[in-house]
Amino acid sequence: RLEGRVTLDELAGANKILSDLLDELDLIDEEYVLEVSSPGVNRVIKKEKDFIRFKGELIDVKLFSPLEIGKNKFKKINGYLEDYNKDILTVKVDEEEVKIPMKQVSKVNLSFKF
Numbered sequence: 001r002l003e004g005r006v007t008l009d010e011l012a013g014a015n016k017i018l019s020d021l022l023d024e025l026d027l028i029d030e031e032y033v034l035e036v037s038s039p040g041v042n043r044v045i046k047k048e049k050d051f052i053r054f055k056g057e058l059i060d061v062k063l064f065s066p067l068e069i070g071k072n073k074f075k076k077i078n079g080y081l082e083d084y085n086k087d088i089l090t091v092k093v094d095e096e097e098v099k100i101p102m103k104q105v106s107k108v109n110l111s112f113k114f
Contacts, residue, residue, distance in 0.1 A: 011036050014036045015034060015035075015036040018034060018036065019034050022034065041110060041112040042060075042109045042110050042111065042112055043109065043110050044107065044108070044109055045059065045081075045108040045109065045110065046108075048084070048086070051081065051084035051089070051108075052084070054081055054110060055081050055082070055083070055084070056080060056081060056082075057080065057081055057110055057111075058078070058079070058080055058081075058110070058111040058112070058113065059078070059079065059080070059081045059091065059108055059109065059110060059111050060076065060077070060078050060108070060109045060110075060111045061076065061077040061078075061079075061089065061091060061100060061105060061107075061108050062075070062076050062105070062106045062107040062108075063075050063076070063077070063100070063104050063105060063106060064104055064105075064106050065104060067098075067100060067104065069093065069096070069098055070096075077091055077093060077098065077100070078093070078111055079091040079092050079093035079094075079098065080092040082097055086102060087101065087102055087103075088100065088101060088102065089101075089102055089105060089108070
């Protein structure tokens with residue numbers, strides 16, 4: 001699903017349909033386990049369309065090397081996705097906009113506060 005949340009019942013239904021179809025077509029000679037899942041609440045953000053889609057959301061940014069913010073250096077930053085272009089990721093951290101060079105970003109995930 002491109003928008004909204006996927007329920008457990010929907011995942012189970014998709015698993016049943018695909019499992020039955022694969023059994024009927026008998027395409028796989030060996031024993032296998034079919035797993036249907038959702039990317040979850042902390043999904044990885046990689047593509048430009050994802051950065052645009054999740055603007056304003058809370059994210060975790062992991063860096064290849066520490067980035068200096070004020071007097072401290074951080075290798076992981078948690079904040080709100082403010083802006084993105086192919087060169088710069090802007091994250092709002094405690095009311096401060098932090099501009100992170102994309103070449104320094106190793107991974108970006110949606111974050112979730114419990």
